[in-house]
Amino acid sequence: xxxxxxxxxxxxxxxxxxxxxxxxxxxxxxxxxxxxxxxxxxxxxxxxxxxxxxxxxxxxxxxxxxxxxxxxxxxxxxxxxxxxxxxxxxxxxxxxxxxxxxxxxxxxxxxxxxxxxxxxxxxxxxx
Amino acid sequence: xxxxxxxxxxxxxxxxxxxxxxxxxxxxxxxxxxxxxxxxxxxxxxxxxxxxxxxxxxxxxxxxxxxxxxxxxxxxxxxxxxxxxxxxxxxxxxxxxxxxxxxxxxxxxxxxxxxxxxxxxxxxxxxxxxxxxxxxxxxxxxxxxxxxxxxxxxxxxxxxxxxxxxxxxxxxxxxxxxxxxxxxxxxxxxxxx
Numbered sequence: 001x002x003x004x005x006x007x008x009x010x011x012x013x014x015x016x017x018x019x020x021x022x023x024x025x026x027x028x029x030x031x032x033x034x035x036x037x038x039x040x041x042x043x044x045x046x047x048x049x050x051x052x053x054x055x056x057x058x059x060x061x062x063x064x065x066x067x068x069x070x071x072x073x074x075x076x077x078x079x080x081x082x083x084x085x086x087x088x089x090x091x092x093x094x095x096x097x098x099x100x101x102x103x104x105x106x107x108x109x110x111x112x113x114x115x116x117x118x119x120x121x122x123x124x125x126x127x
Numbered sequence: 128x129x130x131x132x133x134x135x136x137x138x139x140x141x142x143x144x145x146x147x148x149x150x151x152x153x154x155x156x157x158x159x160x161x162x163x164x165x166x167x168x169x170x171x172x173x174x175x176x177x178x179x180x181x182x183x184x185x186x187x188x189x190x191x192x193x194x195x196x197x198x199x200x201x202x203x204x205x206x207x208x209x210x211x212x213x214x215x216x217x218x219x220x221x222x223x224x225x226x227x228x229x230x231x232x233x234x235x236x237x238x239x240x241x242x243x244x245x246x247x248x249x250x251x252x253x254x255x256x257x258x259x260x261x262x263x264x265x266x267x268x269x270x271x272x273x274x275x276x277x278x279x280x281x282x283x284x285x286x287x288x289x290x291x292x293x294x295x296x297x298x299x300x301x302x303x304x305x306x307x308x309x310x311x312x313x314x315x316x317x318x319x320x
Contacts, residue, residue, distance in 0.1 A: 010169055031172065031198055033165040036276055065172075065191075067198050068284035075271055100188055103195070103292060110268050 001052065004045050012038050013063065017045050022054055026077075027062035027096075030070040039073040046080040053089055057081065062096040063104070064126045075111060082115045093117050096124040155226035162211060163221040163238065168201035171223070189319040192292045193232045196315050197225065199285040200236045206279045208238035209308055219304055231295075232317040240311040245301050248311070252297050255290045263291045293317055 001019045008014035013028035032038045059081060066074065078093070085091045093112075097104040105121065112119040150158065157174070159167070175194040179187050201223065210216045221238040240248065258266065267287045274282050290297055298314040 010173070011165075029172075031169070031202075034280055035282075036280075065195060065198065067195075067202060068288050069202075069276060069280055069282045071284065071288075072271060072274055072276060072282040098191075101191065103192060106264070110264070110271070114268065114272055 001048060004041070015042060017042065017049070019049060019054060022056075022058070023060075024057065025060040025062070026074075027060065029064050030066040030074075032070070035067075035069040035073050039070075039076070043073075043076060043080065046077065050080060050084050053084055056090045056092075057084060058092045058094060060094045060096070061108075062124065071107065075114065078111055078115045078117060082117055085117060091117055093119045094122055095119050096122045098126060099123045150226075153226060154228065155224060157223070157225040159223045161220050162217075163201055163204040163208060163223060163236075164211065165202070165205050168198060168205065171197060171201065186319065189232055189317055193225070193234060193317050196234055196289050196292055196317060199289050200234060200313065200315065202281070203285050204236050204238045206281055207240075209241055210239045216308065219308070219310065227319065228316065230319050232319050234315045234317070235312065237310055237312045239304065239308045240301070241307060242303075242309060245309060245311075249299075249301070251286065252299050252313075255286060256296045258290070260291065260294065263287060267291060289315055 003018035003020065004015060005018070006012070006015040008028040011029065011031045011033070013026050013030045016023050016025040018024075026042075030038075061074070063074075081091045081093070095108040097108065108119055108121065111117075149155075156178075157171070159171075161167075172194065175190065175197060179190050179194065182190060204221050204223075205211055208221050210219060210221050216239055219239050222236065224233070224235040226233050255263070267284060270284055270287065271282075274284060276282055286297070293315050295316045295318070298316075300312045301309040302312070303309050
């Protein structure tokens with residue numbers, strides 16, 4: 001399966017989707033004008049990954065800011081991983097946030113409740 | 128003749144100094160008037176990020192909230208503002224303001240809106256103001272799983288998120304401009320401690 005890599009821009013996050021290296025990572029800022037255009041290829045990649053996943057799937061979310069339109073697409077991504085979990089695969093979401101960033105933590109907890117996925121919360125400092 | 132020109136210049140520059148004093152006295156950091164587009168929001172995001180870097184961590188938290196609120200508010204104006212859709216309305220450009228009031232950050236936006244859209248927006252804002260933080264969160268959570276991205280690119284969640292992050296009533300006002308349009312002003316406060 002081909003890997004997918006996108007460098008971060010001022011409005012879109014860095015994306016690494018690499019099955020061989022077992023790296024699934026979304027990091028940076030997500031405030032694009034057209035969220036569907038940006039996230040659709042990612043969702044398609046995940047559809048393919050789900051058909052033939054690694055034994056364990058660890059997903060890194062390291063988001064500094066995202067708009068509410070992105071928050072919907074992040075949920076869509078998490079639902080893909082939920083379907084993987086529902087099939088009996090091991091999935092862990094590693095959610096990075098700044099210390100005391102209650103709002104980002106709140107968002108993550110909301111996602112955890114909606115998807116029933118296992119979240120690990122890790123403190124980081126954004127540049 | 129040259130003397131007269133200098134006098135004129137100094138008067139104009141005097142006006143700039145007056146603006147400078149007003150902004151200081153009113154605790155305003157940013158004031159922008161013109162088209163509000165996605166690119167403008169992105170430019171302001173760079174400015175906010177620059178400001179965050181220079182702050183101590185305690186104050187940084189509130190400014191991060193203000194940053195997300197700024198993103199949502201400006202994307203709302205860019206998506207729904209009548210000025211942004213119709214260039215003929217450029218006599219009444221949109222406006223954005225960022226400053227402090229007491230120990231709170233303040234973000235204000237103003238843009239034209241068709242009279243026909245007022246009632247719906249007013250009801251929406253009134254409804255959000257009636258909800259406490261817990262109810263706002265459950266409203267957001269419920270909508271997040273059901274919503275889909277509109278043609279304009281929004282998720283219909285922006286104002287709810289703004290209300291959650293602000294923790295205060297959303298203040299708003301409509302001022303009639305002509306037979307078709309009103310000027311919609313929105314003020315968001317964010318506790319800065």
